[in-house]
Amino acid sequence: MSRKKVTVVGAGNVGASLAWTLARMNLSDVVLLDIPETKGMPAGKALDMKQSGAIFGFDGDIVGGSDWNLAQGSDVVVITAGVPRKPGMSRDDLLLINAKIVSSVAVQVKAKAPQSIVIVISNPLDAMCAVVQRVTGFPRERVLGMAGVLDSARMRTFLAQELNVSINNVHACVLGGHGDSMVPLPRYSTVSGVSIVELLPKDRLEKIIQRTRDGGAEIVKLLETGSAFYAPSASAAEMVEAILLDNKKILPCAALLQGEYGVKGLFVGVPVKLGARGLEEVVILKLTSDEEKAFKTSVDSVQSLLKVLDGKLTK
Ligand code: APR
Numbered sequence: 001m002s003r004k005k006v007t008v009v010g011a012g013n014v015g016a017s018l019a020w021t022l023a024r025m026n027l028s029d030v031v032l033l034d035i036p037e038t039k040g041m042p043a044g045k046a047l048d049m050k051q052s053g054a055i056f057g058f059d060g061d062i063v064g065g066s067d068w069n070l071a072q073g074s075d076v077v078v079i080t081a082g083v084p085r086k087p088g089m090s091r092d093d094l095l096l097i098n099a100k101i102v103s104s105v106a107v108q109v110k111a112k113a114p115q116s117i118v119i120v121i122s123n124p125l126d127a128m129c130a131v132v133q134r135v136t137g138f139p140r141e142r143v144l145g146m147a148g149v150l151d152s153a154r155m156r157t158f159l160a161q162e163l164n165v166s167i168n169n170v171h172a173c174v175l176g177g178h179g180d181s182m183v184p185l186p187r188y189s190t191v192s193g194v195s196i197v198e199l200l201p202k203d204r205l206e207k208i209i210q211r212t213r214d215g216g217a218e219i220v221k222l223l224e225t226g227s228a229f230y231a232p233s234a235s236a237a238e239m240v241e242a243i244l245l246d247n248k249k250i251l252p253c254a255a256l257l258q259g260e261y262g263v264k265g266l267f268v269g270v271p272v273k274l275g276a277r278g279l280e281e282v283v284i285l286k287l288t289s290d291e292e293k294a295f296k297t298s299v300d301s302v303q304s305l306l307k308v309l310d311g312k313l314t315k
Contacts, residue, residue, distance in 0.1 A: 003028055003029050003060060003061075004027065004028035004029070004075045004076075004244050005028055005029045005030075005031065005073060005074045005075055005076075006022055006027075006028045006029070006030050006031070006074060006075065006076045006077075006078065006240055006244075007030075007031040007032075007033060007070070007071040007074040007076070007077045007078070007113065007116075008022070008030065008031070008032050008033070008077075008078045008080060009033045009034075009071075009077065009078065009079045009080060009081045009105050009109075010033075010034055010079065010080035010081035010082065010122070011032045011033070011034035011036070011041060011042040011045055011046075011064060012034070012080065012084075012229075013084070013226055013227075013229035014080040014084075014121055014229045014232050014233050014236075015032065015034070015078075015080040015081075015233075016032070016045050016049075017229050017230055017232075017233035017234075018078060018080065018121075018233035018236050018237060019032045019045070019046070019049060019062065019064075020049045020052070021233055021234060021237045022237055022240060023049055023050075023052075023053065023056075023058055023060055023062050024052075024056050024058055025058075025237060025241060026057075026058040026059065026060060027060070027240070027241060027244045027245070028060055028075070028076075028240075028244060029060050029061040029062065029063075030046075030049075030060060030061070030062040030063075031062075031063055031064070031065075031070045031071055031074065032045060032046045032049075032062065032063070032064035032065075033064070033065065033066065033067075033068065033070065033071060034064070034066065034081070035066050039066065041064075042064030042065055042066065043063070043064040043065050044064070045064055046062045046063050046064030046065075047064070049062050050062045050063075068108045068111070068112050069112065071108070071109075071112045071113050072112050072113070073112075073113065073115075074112075074113040074116045075115075075116060075117070075243075075244070076116055076117050076118075076119065076240050076243055076244065077109050077113050077116045077117075077118050077119070078118075078119045078120075078121060078146075078236055078240065079102060079105055079106075079109075079118065079119070079120045079121060079122055079128075079132065080121045080122060081101050081102065081105050081122060082094065082097070082098035082101050082102060082122035082123065082128075083097055083098060083101075084123075084220075084226045084227040085123070085220055085227050086220070086224075086225070086226075087220055087221050087224055089220075090179070090180065091123040091124040091125070091178065091179055091216070092124050092179065092305055094122075094123050094124060095124055095127060095305060095308060095309060096309070096312055098122050098123065098124070098128060099127070099128070099131050099309055099312075101122070102120070102122050102128045102131050102132060103131050103135050105132075106118075106131065106132045106135035106136050107135060109132070109136055110135065110136040110137070110138075116142070117141075117142045117143075117144070117243055117277075117278040118132055118136065118138065118142060118143050118144070119144050119145070119146055119236055119239055119240065120132050120143070120144070120145045120146065120254070121145075121146050121232060121236055123178070123227075124178070124179065124305055125145045125146070125147045125177075125178040125254055125267075126145060126147075126177045126178060126179075126254050126266070126267045126268060126269075126302040126305070127267075127302065127305045127306055127309055128145070129143060129144070129145040129254050129256070129267040130256075130266070130267050130306055130309075131309070133256060133267070140255065140256035140258065140279060141277055141278040141279045141280070142278045142279075143256065143278075144239065144253045144254065144255060144272070144274075144278060144279060145178070145253060145254025145255075145267055145269075146232070146235055146236045146239055146253065146254070147177075147178030147182075147252075147253070147254050147269050148174055148175070148178075148251065148252020148253055148254070148269040148270075148271075149235035149236075149238055149239060149251050149252060149253070150178075150215075150228075150231055150232050150235040151174035151178065151182055151184070151212060151215065151252070151269075152171075152172045152173065152174045152252055153172075153231055153234070153235055154211075154212050154215035154231065155172035155174060155184055155189065155208065155209075155212040155215075156170045156171070156172045158208045158211055158212060159172060159189070159191070159196060159208060162200065162204065162208060163191060163196075163199060163200070165191055165192075169191050169192045170189075170190075170191050171189060171190045171191075172184070172189040172212075173185040173188035173189050173252065173271070173285075174212065174252060174269065175252065175268075175269050175270055175271075175285075175295060175298075176268060176269050176294070176295055176298030176299070177254075177268055177269060177298045177299070177301055177302040178254065178269060179298070179301055179302075180213060180214075180301075181294070181297050181298040181301050182212075182213055182269070182298060183291065183294045183295050183298050184209045184212050184213070185285070185287075185291060186205055186209070187288070187291075188285060215228075216228055238251065239251060239253065239274060242274035242275065243274055243275065243276065243278060244276075246275045246276035247274075247275070248273050248274070248275045248280065249273070249274050250271050250272065250273050250274075250283055251271070251272060251274055252269050252270065252271050252272070253269065253270070253271075253272040253274070253279070254267045254268065254269050255267065255268070255269075255270055255272050255279055255282055257270065257282065260282045260284060261284070261287075261295065261299075262296075263299055266299060266302055266303060266306070267302065268298070268299055268302055270282055270283070271283035271285065
């Protein structure tokens with residue numbers, strides 16, 4: 001049996017880190033695509049990564065370039081193409097420029113990898129997922145967005161630091177859009193099964209929730225020239241692994257809702273069971289009225305972004 005194939009589109013900070021992480025996980029061959037000014041960049045990065053296999057001991061092939069034929073027959077395509085934000089920008093400020101890029105990428109995905117499962121990373125995430133789904137016409141099972149795994153990873157990190165426990169004991173749940181109105185859910189966030197609501201006073205918990213919401217902006221401010229990429233690429237790798245290994249992991253992902261959580265026709269972050277078919281189930285959590293309210297606010301902001309996009313596209 002031949003190895004699976006994962007194509008990563010965009011060989012910048014997120015894409016290159018992801019390609020290298022995937023190569024080291026030894027799950028598949030990896031293709032790295034980009035259309036940079038320096039033409040040889042994706043091929044050069046891929047060759048460099050390939051040679052690290054001698055040390056890490058991975059056998060999968062890794063190639064880079066600008067020719068979409070390389071992506072032919074991919075099992076999974078991850079889209080990182082686009083521009084990252086700069087200090088002071090929100091993810092939403094990237095809407096129109098990234099919509100154009102992501103839409104052109106989606107046309108190629110449909111042509112060259114029509115059976116693939118697509119994971120979107122480009123921001124603003126929920127709107128970019130909608131662009132990919134509309135352009136490819138893929139069923140919702142095969143278009144997912146990476147956001148919740150990252151937001152949860154950030155919250156888990158802050159909780160583990162605050163409580164001085166292993167990150168492996170901390171589970172965190174973040175729903176909603178991948179924006180300033182994301183919805184961290186303390187009731188469903190636990191340390192070894194105990195809800196963090198019982199472990200932390202309200203004010204400290206609030207601080208962690210706010211830092212989670214601002215997690216991306218905190219890094220943008222420090223970097224000054226780009227946005228986070230190590231944790232985002234690791235988060236996407238976890239989703240790719242769940243799909244390639246068909247391990248049915250439940251992970252928070254942006255998914256096209258069809259009535260779940262009272263939402264129809266919008267991509268929003270919810271817990272999803274991931275397996276070989278992509279989205280295999282949307283997991284329903286019972287929400288309190290306050291949580292529902294926060295979720296609705298987040299859904300509304302995803303919706304208004306799409307309205308802007310639709311307005312511009314029809315003009
Ligand atoms: N096809 C392929 N690659 C493209 C295309 C395209 N049509 N358009 C742009 N790219 C490439 C750029 O050439 C660049 O190398 O996408 C890459 C983006 O890399 P970076 O600028 O380093 O951005 P990065 O930090 O990786 O972020 C990418 O992910 O997290 C999100 O908000 C972030 O939207 C941003 C995306």
